[in-house]
Amino acid sequence: xxxxxxxxxxxxxxxxxxxxxxxxxxxxxxxxxxYQVPFAAREMPMPYGWGTGGVQVTAAVLGPDDVxxxxxxxxxxxxxxxxxxxxxxxxxxxxxxxxxxxxxxxQTRHRIPETALAENQILVYQVPIPEPLRFLEPRETETRxxxxxxxxxxxHVKLYEDIARHGHIAxxxxxxxxxxxxxxxxxxxxxKFDNPKMDDCPALQLFGAGREKRIYAIPPYTTVRSLDFEDxxxxxxRFAKPCALCAATGVYLDEVILDDKGGRMFVCSDTDHCNTxxxxxxxxxxxxxxxxxx
Amino acid sequence: xxxxxxxxxxxxxVAEGLGKNYGTRIGCRDVSLEVFPGEVLxxxxxxxxxxxxxxxxxxTELAASAGRVSYRMRDGALRDLAGLGPAERRLLMRTDWxxxxxxxxxxxxxxxxxGGNVGERLMAVGWRHYGNxxxxxxxxxxxxxxxxxxxxxDPRAFSxxxxxxxxxxRNLVTKPRLVFMDEPTxxxxxxxxxxxxxxxxxxxxxxxxxxxxxxxxLAVARLLSHRMVVMRHGRVIETGLTDQVLDDPREPxxxxxVSSVLAA
Numbered sequence: 001x002x003x004x005x006x007x008x009x010x011x012x013x014x015x016x017x018x019x020x021x022x023x024x025x026x027x028x029x030x031x032x033x034x035y036q037v038p039f040a041a042r043e044m045p046m047p048y049g050w051g052t053g054g055v056q057v058t059a060a061v062l063g064p065d066d067v068x069x070x071x072x073x074x075x076x077x078x079x080x081x082x083x084x085x086x087x088x089x090x091x092x093x094x095x096x097x098x099x100x101x102x103x104x105x106x107q108t109r110h111r112i113p114e115t116a117l118a119e120n121q122i123l124v125y126q127v128p129i130p131e132p133l134r135f136l137e138p139r140e141t142e143t144r145x146x147x148x149x150x151x152x153x154x155x156h157v158k159l160y161e162d163i164a165r166h167g168h169i170a171x172x173x174x175x176x177x178x179x180x181x182x183x184x185x186x187x188x189x190x191x192k193f194d195n196p197k198m199d200d201c202p203a204l205q206l207f208g209a210g211r212e213k214r215i216y217a218i219p220p221y222t223t224v225r226s227l228d229f230e231d232x233x234x235x236x237x238r239f240a241k242p243c244a245l246c247a248a249t250g251v252y253l254d255e256v257i258l259d260d261k262g263g264r265m266f267v268c269s270d271t272d273h274c275n276t277x278x279x280x281x282x283x284x285x286x287x288x289x290x291x292x293x294x
Numbered sequence: 295x296x297x298x299x300x301x302x303x304x305x306x307x308v309a310e311g312l313g314k315n316y317g318t319r320i321g322c323r324d325v326s327l328e329v330f331p332g333e334v335l336x337x338x339x340x341x342x343x344x345x346x347x348x349x350x351x352x353x354t355e356l357a358a359s360a361g362r363v364s365y366r367m368r369d370g371a372l373r374d375l376a377g378l379g380p381a382e383r384r385l386l387m388r389t390d391w392x393x394x395x396x397x398x399x400x401x402x403x404x405x406x407x408x409g410g411n412v413g414e415r416l417m418a419v420g421w422r423h424y425g426n427x428x429x430x431x432x433x434x435x436x437x438x439x440x441x442x443x444x445x446x447x448d449p450r451a452f453s454x455x456x457x458x459x460x461x462x463x464r465n466l467v468t469k470p471r472l473v474f475m476d477e478p479t480x481x482x483x484x485x486x487x488x489x490x491x492x493x494x495x496x497x498x499x500x501x502x503x504x505x506x507x508x509x510x511x512l513a514v515a516r517l518l519s520h521r522m523v524v525m526r527h528g529r530v531i532e533t534g535l536t537d538q539v540l541d542d543p544r545e546p547x548x549x550x551x552v553s554s555v556l557a558a
Contacts (some may be wrong), residue, residue, distance in 0.1 A: 136403075149381045153418030157403070160410050160417065163424055164446050229424040 012059040013091040018042055022060035022215070026206060029217035034179030035147070036130050041213040051084055051109060052210030054126035058107045061122055061206070062088065067095045069103035074111040074252070074269030081109075098272050110173075112194040114251050114273040117203035119220060125188045127209035130216065132176045132186040152184045155227055163232055172237065178225045179218055192226065193236045193252045199224040243268045244286040246277035304366060306331045306472055306504050311361035312351050314344075321347035322528040325361070331471065334498060334505040336519035336536065338512060340551070344528035345508045346476060352506060353393060353474045354383060365472075388418050392465030392473035396480045398457035401464070402449045408435060408460055409445040415468045434463040438493060455486035459493065466497065475507040479514055491517050512555050516540055524548050 010016065018040075025039035044052040062068065068088055072080035076098040084107060085096050097103050100115040107124040117123060133143045136154045146154065155176050162170045175192035179185050187198060188207060198205060198218060205218040218224060228234040242249045244265040251273065253266040265286050268274035278287065305328035314321035322344035329335050337345050350356035352363055354375050363375045368390065375383065387393070395401040402411050412431040413421070421427050432442050438459040440452075449457050458478060465473060478494065479487040495518055498505055509515055515522050515536060522539050524532040524547070532545045543549045 136406075145380070149384060151384065151418060153414060153420075156417040156422070157406060157410050157414050160413055160424065160427065161406060164407050164409055164428075230422050231425050 009091040011064070011092055012062045012088065012094075013044075014042065014056065014059045018056075019060045022056055025215045026057065026060060026217065029206070029215050030204070030219050032183070033219055033222050034177075034183030034185040034216060036214040036216045038213055039215050041210045044210065046083070046087075048211040049128060050080060051107070051126035053208030053212075053215070054107050054109070054124050054210075055084060055087065055208075056210060057124045057206050057208035057215060058084075058088065058105060059092075061124070062092055062094060062105060064092070064094065066104045067097050067102055069097050069100065069106045069272075070108075071106065071111060071113065071270075071272075072109045074113075074254070075271045077271060099276075100270075100272050110189050110191075111252070111269060112190060112197045114248075114268070114270040115276075116197075117201055119202040121203040123201075123203050123205045125190075125205065125207045127186070127188040127207045127214070128211075129174075130186055130207065130209040130212050130214040132174075132184055147183060150182065152178075152227075155184055156229070159227060159229065159232075163229070169228065169232055169234070175234075176227050178227060180222050181225075184227070185216060185218075187224075191237065191252055192234075195224070195226045195234070196236065239266060241266055242284060243274060243277075244284040246274045246282045246287065247284040248273065248277055248282070303330065304370075304372075305329060306366050307352065307506070308364045308372065309352060309361065310364075312348070312358055312363065313360035314347050314351055314356060315359045320344075320528045321356075322351070322525070323360070325351075325525075325530050327523060327530070327533070329472070329504050329506055331504050332502040333521065334503075334507060334519040336515035336522040337506065337508045337525060338510065338515050338522055338551070339525035340510060343525040345510075345525055347528070348525065349474055349476055349506065349508045353387075353391065355393075368471075388415050389468045390470050390472065392470045394458075394461055394465055394473060394475040394478045396477040398449065398454070398461045401461045402457065404449050407446045407448050408440065408452070411449065411460060411464045412467050415464065419468060430467065431463075434467050435460075437497070438463040439489075453486075455482055455490060458482065458490055462494065462497070466501065466503075469501065470503070472504045472506070475505060477509055477511075478507070479509070479511065487514075494518060512540060512552065524551065 022039055025037045029037045041056060044055055046052060070081045070085040072078040088094055089096055100113040105122045109126045131143055133146060133154055136158055137143050159169050173191050174186055174189045175195055177185055177187050177195060200221055202220050204220055207216045226234040239253050243253060245267050248268055252269050254269040256265050256267055258264055307329040309325055309327050312325040313323040325348055337348060339345050351358050364372045365375055366372050409428060409431040412434050413427040416427050416430060432445060435442060435445055440456055440459060449460055479490055507518060519536045522536050523530045526547050532539060532548050540552055543552050
C-alpha cells in the first residue's frame with residue numbers, strides 16, 4: 001500500500017478475519033431466532049452508543065454491489081445517520097441512498113421504515129442494551145439461565161408494574177417481544193408502534209450491540225409477538241392528527257416544538273416516507289403550497 | 295400438637311448422611327433427618343453450628359459434599375434432588391417450595407410493588423391475566439394482614455414486620471407443600487415477632503404446610519415446631535419432640551442451651 005497518498009482501508013473498514021467472525025455469529029443468530037450470540041466486538045472509530053454494534057454487523061454483511069441507507073430516529077439527515085453513511089462511503093465505496101425501496105441494507109437506530117420491507121433487504125439495528133431482563137435481574141449468569149430455561153415470568157412482572165402504576169402498559173419503546181415462540185428479545189429502542197412490523201417481515205433483521213458484544217437476529221417470515229396480558233392486550237400508539245407536512249395517517253409522528261407559546265407540529269419521523277408522499281402531491285396543513293417546496 | 299399431623303406417614307423430605315465442607319473446614323456432617331407432610335421441624339443451635347448450611351443443603355441452594363436429599367414429588371415418587379435437572383429444580387422451588395429469608399431484602403424484589411412481588415410466582419407459572427393476578431395478590435396481602443391499599447407500594451416503604459409478612463405471602467401464593475425459613479423473626483422487635491409467629495402458625499396449620507425452620511431462638515421453636523433437631527459443630531446432637539427436648543434435654547449441650555434462655 002506504500003505510495004498511496006491517503007490512508008486506505010480494507011473494504012468496509014474491518015479486516016477479513018473479523019468479518020468472518022462476525023458472520024459466524026450472525027449465522028448462529030439466524031439459526032436460533034432471538035438468541036443473543038456473544039461476539040468479539042472490535043473498537044470502532046466512534047464512541048460506544050453511536051452504533052458500533054450496528055456498524056460492525058453492516059460491515060460484515062456489506063458487499064460492493066449493496067446500496068446502503070442509514071437512518072437515525074427515522075431521519076436520513078441526522079448526525080448519526082450522516083456520519084455512518086459517510087463512514088461506509090469512505091471505507092467501502094458503496095452506493096448510498098435515502099430511498100427505502102432502493103436500499104439493500106438499511107442500518108437503523110430507533111425506527112423501522114414506514115415503507116414495507118422486501119425479501120432482498122436486510123435491516124440492521126443498533127442496540128444499546130440487548131438484554132430485555134437487565135433492569136429486573138442484574139446478574140448476567142442469572143439472565144442467561146432464565147433464557148436457557150425460558151423462564152420469562154419476570155418480564156411480565158415489569159408489565160404488571162406498568163399497569164399497577166399507570167393503569168396501562170406504559171412501556172412505549174424497547175417493548176419486549178417473543179421470537180418464534182421461544183426467546184424473549186429486546187427489539188432495541190424502537191417505538192412499540194414498530195413492533196408489529198417485525199412480525200412475519202420478509203426482510204432479514206439483524207441486531208448488533210457493540211458495547212455489550214451481542215448479535216441477535218430475526219430471520220425472514222418469523223413470528224414476533226409482543227408480550228401482554230389477556231386483559232391488557234398489546235396496543236400501539238395512536239396519533240390524533242395526520243402528519244402536518246404530508247397528511248399521512250397510521251405512521252409514527254415526531255412532535256416538533258415551534259415556539260414558546262405552545263405552538264407545535266406533528267410530522268413523520270420517517271423523512272424518506274414524508275418526502276416521497278410530498279413529491280406525490282400530498283399536502284399536510286402546515287406544508288408549503290405545491291410548487292414552493294424546496 | 296401431634297393431633298394436627300396428617301395421617302399420611304410417608305416422609306416429604308429425606309436427608310441421608312448430609313455433609314458439607316468449606317475447604318478443610320466443616321459446615322455440617324453426617325446429618326440424617328426426615329420431614330413429614332404438615333410437620334414443622336425446627337433446627338436450633340448457636341451461631342456457627344451449621345444450621346444455615348443445613349438449610350442450604352436441604353433446599354439444594356448448596357451442593358452437598360456427601361450424602362443426599364430426596365423429595366416426594368406430587369406424584370408420590372421419592373426423587374433424589376441432585377438428580378433433577380436445573381429446569382425441574384427451579385420449577386420445584388417456585389411452585390412446591392418456599393424460602394423465607396431472614397433479611398426480607400434477600401427474598402423480595404425491593405424495587406417492585408407489593409402486588410408485583412406476590413404476583414411474580416403466579417406469572418412465572420403462566421398466569422397472564424392482570425385482573426386475576428391482582429385479585430390473588432390482594433387476597434394474599436389480606437391473609438398476611440397488609441392493608442389492600444398498600445398493594446402498589448414497594449417494600450422499601452414497608453416496616454420490617456410488614457416486609458417479612460410480604461415475603462411470606464410471596465412464597466405461599468403458589469400453595470407450596472414445603473417451606474424453608476431462615477430465622478424469619480430475627481431482627482424484629484418482640485411484639486412484632488409475636489404477631490408474625492401467630493400468623494405463621496395459623497397459615498401453617500390452615501394450609502397443612504411442612505416447614506423446616508432455622509432459629510437460634512428456642513421460644514420460636516417451642517411456639518411453632520412439632521419436632522426439633524439440635525446442632526453443634528456441624529452435627530445433629532439431639533432430636534425429638536419439641537416439648538421433650540426443651541423440657542427434658544438429654545445432651546449436656548442442650549441442657550446448657552435450654553438453661554441459658556431467660557424464660558423459654
